[in-house]
Amino acid sequence: MALPCALFSSSSTDFEPQELVKQILKVSQLPAPSLTTPEIKSYEWHINTKYYSTKIQLSTTDKRTIGDKEFAESVEAFIHYFDPTVPDSFSLATAWLPYLSHIEPEVLMLVCKCAKDSDAVGRKTTLAWCVENGFELVELEPELDSEDEDDDFPETTGLARIIQALHAHTWPNLQMKDSPPVQSPLVRQMMKEQKLLNKELEMRSDVNSKQTSTLGQNSTENEISTSLNSIEASNSSSPSSSTNGTEMKTSSEASASERKSCDSKSNGKESESDSGVLLPDDIDWTSFIGAVASDGTNEDAQLGDKDLGVDEFEDLFRKLKVMKDRAENLAPDERKKYAEKVAISFWNAIGGDEDELGDLDADSD
Template identity: 30%
Template sequence: MESLPSLIILSTHEKGGEDIVKGILELECVPEPSFVMDGIQCWQWEMENKYYTASVQLASVSYPECCMSWILTHGEALLVYCDSSKNDVLESLNSLTEKVGEFEAEVQLLVCDSCASEDSNVGLSRLKAQQWCISNGWELIELNPAVAETEESEDDDDFPESWGFKRIRQALHAHTWSNLNMKDSRGSRLNAVLQSVATVEDSSISSVHETDEVLYTRLAEMAVSDDKSEHNSDEQNCELGESVDPSLLEDCLHRYDDDFENLFSNFEHLKRTAASLPPEQRRDYAEKVAVAFWRAMGGDQDEVNDCDSD
């Protein structure tokens, strides 16, 4: 069987990893596994979004301490399904994660059915779960959060957070899987980004809608940030609107090594740097950021040159 990157699914819950697989694949019944070995069952997932396709294994692992060689070879993401109704869930969770201590996944998801209320003496509360996740670098996802809190979130928040299997799929789609294939539309998207950076007027954007195109919107916004921005770029040692040595800007950008996740996580810093520049230099810097994202997503330099010539 072809070696595929895998989501490693562990469980302290009596339901087991098959329920997680069924939810991710959006199926009523879990299908027959595509691959089985001692302590491991795998189901192949053909991922596709508007940016890339990838073949991924959803691997339910029963005895991780006996399968570490396989996990280290194939694993790229980790999900632990825990029973939040148990008082000793954190002890079970710590014991389980210790067994895969060598496995350092870029995506780590702690999944439970629903956290206990804060005033309950039974089970794992959301506060304790979040504190554990923050301390250990995980993301908490509830499959069925309390209805009242969900409705309140949707009423009060213009951009409510996703939850359940929808959020799990979003987190997995955001990972840069080692075998992903970018779609052919990348060139036109890059061209659209560079065009928006080059032609947009010098005016502040009144609102930005969080859609799938948010990265491109933000790149364009970077080129036209209001000079009255309250953020200063202390690292650049300059006042708003003051021209900066281009080599300093290059050093600031190359600091992130063209790694997509690193670039995205430091986007606000890049944006503040752009806001500190005069309009002409700001556009040039925003274009360089767009190209850096393009390269980090696997784009070719030739296509960047083609866009420049256009």
Template identity: 20%
Template sequence: MNTIPHCSLINLTSAPSSWILDLILHPEQSPEQQNTIPFKIQTKYFNADIHLNHFHYSEHWETEDSEKFNRTEALLLYCEGTKESFAKAEKVWEKMKEFSPPVCLCIIDSTREEVEQEHEISRTGILSWCLNNQFELIECDEEIDECGEIEDKVGKDRILEALKSHTWSNMELIENSKSGTGAEDEKPKPNLEANMDSFESLFAQLASMKEKSSNLSPADRKLYAEQVAMSFYAAMGSSDDEFDDVNDV
């Protein structure tokens, strides 16, 4: 049985983070009633069962048992543009970085380059912290550049996209549907652009995949390697049958 990975959302602000939960969870769920919420990530390539942990930062953070976060594969820090907020972020990351979560997002409502008060941090300062600690900065008020050729998700929409782009350790690939007619021309043609985006996302995570597999037993490592290989094969628009044919060679 696969261990269920975690997505940890930590609120470092004075504002509620319920809107982030609404982005991630299905509407019928009631996140306020529990701190750990099971949910399923579903894409056209795979499904994965995840536990979403959410809580506010408290002054007792340093006494928290770090082992409770050892299954965290995605860390979401909800911050504000103040020195106090990023001092909290620093303490959280000191405890979490030993587990090397592959997805690290720094979520902030908005940034500005010119600060008006001493306790505020400029956008350059926030970007510097993110780069030094390998976080992706999510500016919630960012809008798509209409002049750009590639329509990547930005702002709030990027949060869920980042979770769907990650190769979760317990993911289950979706098998291609078979019509049973045997007619080759009835098979749907792959979306090459979408497949390339998925392939590039997987390729960017190779290092974290290798590190994750080093902690598995030989049998689990073999199974995980097969899942990763199938993910790359699916991203290239190939079917499971073709993958099996390659393995039989």
């Protein structure tokens, strides 16, 4: 099986394709070639990169030919030199297209010394043709403008670009290399230091997590302790703390009594009028409204005329809470009836017209 090859040709009388091969092989005189065909001369080139190694043929021809079938199938790259100052040189370069359509090499390069807009074949014309036909224009001695000179990462040009493209190609017979180990003492030391640093950061992270958890737990305990101390201080400083404690206990007992009464009623053992059950009529609605509107800003202030003390006001709200707790423990239908009774009791307390209650009053009866 023939080695894969890169085919070099030229349409300039002043430049032979062997010149490019010399520069790639870095020799002043080429060794004896192997004749693939009478028109094609080949020179072996050993490619040895960081990632792979392979052997290919650098083939040259002075005529437009793709040799025999075996050679045509081995062509992976085509590099042609032309002279942009001579129109016929460019025409001869374009004449290669029918031949290339049969072998379809992946690497296509059109090489010249320098492409200028003032040439017989202008730079723009050359670039347009290259783009249209899949070629890359490579200038061996390109003109650099001010922008290129200031570029920190200049583009690879000239012979280096040709070699770079050939190295980048995936040759069918290449042999991949194993990833080489890092041998630099400096790099090994840096890797060791980075490993130690990562370990130290991980340990610090664990310590910080534990400290954060402990601080969070202590903070919660401090908040609970502060709240309890505030409650104790408030109870000890308030004149009515004893009364409030008694009322809270009474409210709790009343709520328990209400729940017990509700359970008993569901079993058919007691009725709403049993002892311990707070009915809507037990609320002094007039006093309640008067207390709420005592600041004079409420439009319904005239409905109440009693000036309640702190104990009476708290007693009203305690009774409302008992009624609320009772309603929450009733079945939906019974809760509705209980709410109707509360509404009727409130309506009567403010002097509302009983006829306006309509069916609500009738249903509650």
